Each structure stands twice: as C-alpha cells, then as structure tokens.
Amino acid sequence: MLLAGKYELGPKLGEGAMGIVYRARHVQLDLELAVKVLHPQYAADTTFRARFLREARVAHAFVHKHAVTLRDFGISEDD
Numbered sequence: 001m002l003l004a005g006k007y008e009l010g011p012k013l014g015e016g017a018m019g020i021v022y023r024a025r026h027v028q029l030d031l032e033l034a035v036k037v038l039h040p041q042y043a044a045d046t047t048f049r050a051r052f053l054r055e056a057r058v059a060h061a062f063v064h065k066h067a068v069t070l071r072d073f074g075i076s077e078d079d
Helices: 046-061
Strands: 007-015 019-026 031-038
Touching (some): 007 031, 031 046
Antiparallel strands (some): 007 019, 019 031
C-alpha cells in the first residue's frame, strides 16, 4: 500500500488508541521509518484529527537521543 504517494507501508509494528504504527519506506528517499496512521473510524472526526495533529506537534518538539524523530506529518484523502 502506498500512502500519500510517498510511503510504502510494510508490516504492522504496533497499535494504540488512536492509530496503527507500520514499518514503512519513503519511496523517493529509500529511507526506512515508521508511519502512524489514524484509525479509520476517527478519520472524519475533526476532534480526533486535531488531537492527532497536537500529538504530532508534541512529538516534533521532543528531541532526545533515545527517541525517534518526527520527520513528516500529513492528512491523506486517499481513503
């Protein structure tokens, strides 16, 4: 599955209350990474979308040598 035209999703790594985390590859950069996808039942809910965006902003602001770095965030209208 190609997500937002640039991420090729692989196997599921984990799942939380808001979404599923997949192993993925950035197609153009050939870069291995993880992608979190909001659960489909929340995708149309503006409250959950705003919460997901806040989570991304917090993750982006958090910098630590033992934590992953947020590289991208987006809303896909593919589904």
